Amino acid sequence: MSGSVSPLAPKTFVSMPALRGVRMATASAGIKYKNRTDVLMMVFDKPAAVAGVFTRSKCPSAPVDFCRANLPGGVARAVVVNSGNANAFTGVKGREATALTAKSAAAAVGCAESEIFLASTGVIGEPLDATKFSGVLDTLYSDASGDFWFEAAKAIMTTDTYPKVATRTAEIGGVAVSINGIAKGAGMIAPDMATMLSFVVTDADIAPAALQAMLSQGVDPTFNSMTVDSDTSTSDTLMLFATGAAAEDGQVRVETAGDPRLASFRAALNDLLKDLALQVVRDGEGATKMLEITVTGAESDAAAKTIALSIANSPLVKTAAAGEDANWGRIVMAVGKSGEMADRDRLAIWFGDVRVAVNGERDAGYSEEAASNVMKKQDIPVKVEIGLGNGTATVWTCDLTKEYVAINGDYRS
């Protein structure tokens, strides 16, 4: 954990209720950090349905490979997460480490290794000594408790300055269900330092295929619409588990994502994913501002997202935000370089409610003072109207500060 907490951190943390069917425990295995927890075990008392989405990196970590192989089974009994070492780019040793961890976890739980899921975050290229887990997993399994979400979120932190938690309720066929989630991430992503991991659990009874469809859809406007620094981790992992405990209250198992009974659940899940994703952006390394960038009027939603990400990833846009500079010229630049269709003479740009450019030139009525006042806030809405079609997208990013350079450039020296 860094010395100081992000200025964009939540002022208070939500109270995380226990969730039926899942227990957790943490330990200090001494993987890298001293005097802090670095292993989390999440245990499902009965087999839980599981879904997952992973990094698009062509060089994924060993745990990502391991999870992808187990996912088609659709059943989870435990998740083991460590911080301090990403077990990425570790070759044969990496596969041996995941195999040994899974074997130890399966023995502790009394289940098949195919029902174990793994995630690692931390230094890459350094072999992970999985024997450090073997001693602790038995104890973690027996000690695990339901009321442990906040501690769990803390155990998986690396350069995060605060733990990320969220909870929602919904109903399925009139039966109340809950969703809890934790996440970590501070760069998007520094493989040596941080990585995006998130674990979401519900007590609803939902089949794996339906979970997977909802998760894959839900990730697009949330975790896949945020960027801290345009860099993609080798370890990004987002998993969704359904313990099915709500069946005890009479909730009838839902088999397909298209089932109308999932409307409330889907809305709550998407809202929770967005909440967690924004918490990650707000903890972006060195961040002092959050930018919400909305593009409208593009040729398609996909084109709008490409343009929005081009703006969100532009170092010049992000440094201007750090300097509280309403520099709409850099927005024009980023639209122009996106590769998507744009007509300079139809562009309009807003900072907050202040329209600074319209019809391809500076808005004659625009007040520099009003625009500057928007830039002084912590949360800065940016809107760009392309004027060509109906495509829209919203993405979130943070500013680029000297502190980002310090965190990522100075830490070894």
Place this chain on the structure above:
Amino acid sequence: MSGSVSPLAPKTFVSMPALRGVRMATASAGIKYKNRTDVLMMVFDKPAAVAGVFTRSKCPSAPVDFCRANLPGGVARAVVVNSGNANAFTGVKGREATALTAKSAAAAVGCAESEIFLASTGVIGEPLDATKFSGVLDTLYSDASGDFWFEAAKAIMTTDTYPKVATRTAEIGGVAVSINGIAKGAGMIAPDMATMLSFVVTDADIAPAALQAMLSQGVDPTFNSMTVDSDTSTSDTLMLFATGAAAEDGQVRVETAGDPRLASFRAALNDLLKDLALQVVRDGEGATKMLEITVTGAESDAAAKTIALSIANSPLVKTAAAGEDANWGRIVMAVGKSGEMADRDRLAIWFGDVRVAVNGERDAGYSEEAASNVMKKQDIPVKVEIGLGNGTATVWTCDLTKEYVAINGDYRS
């Protein structure tokens, strides 16, 4: 010009000889800067052949539109370049400004407006008052001299910390010819502050189509293989002019780029373009290191270039370089996120001659001290072997420092 000169600046500047058929002059038109030259006029005594490549931005500046429209004519009599205002995103006013400047220049030279070429660099979105030119162009035309290259390079600077000049000689059919070039650029690119402009002139007698083919080909491994911050200007302009003065020495005009007599000229041109491109990278805003990134063994040359640019544009790779950190994990990350085919277990990575990773894991024999010594140098060669095919590419970039953030974030505050 910034207060301090880039530590990567050339220790000495080459002496720039006059070049037959072209004359230059500069003036202080007071466009934005005080007490410095901000207008350059380049005059060709006889109609010169002309070629050009321009920004790929979908929101190009008015001068870029103007040049593109005149380029098919293939003939240039004068170029007018200003710093301080980019005349970009200026709508109808922008087109009126280019029209007025071209009219004034054509009147001064006594040629058609279609034989005038224009470039502007500086603030975007601010209307350019072209009436400031009208008074000075007549004087510039009559005052223009051949021995003025270094002054010309200075007049087009914005955030550049040093002028960029290069000269080469070659032969065509046994007749000696020369090539001179100037460039500006310090971000790649900050539309509010900097922009890549380059003007190259030869006294060779070469037809426009042959010039254009050589320039389009030559730009790919040079100016299109460098990046400072991944941001693309609305104004990038690279033009090549041939005065044809060498015809007086008996050089027979060359009509097509495939003509074998162009071998020496082509090599000299490419070498000069690379020289100028590297001078721009070395003046990257806040730069303290230059990285030469070579990718081999990719599926194709295009794939190699995509991977190399993914590495070169990664904020985490660039901040690690600033911190003199041999952080090969971030190279793996950048290879993985490029989208191109890669097999983690075949990757090998070198800093200088030090192989730090091989076969998908850390090189067992690698010395951290040796790798650190490479990182301490100003010029850092990075090599990545993908292990899949024969595609290769080399790109150049600079590190990302707190000073970059300061230049681009603090300048308005």
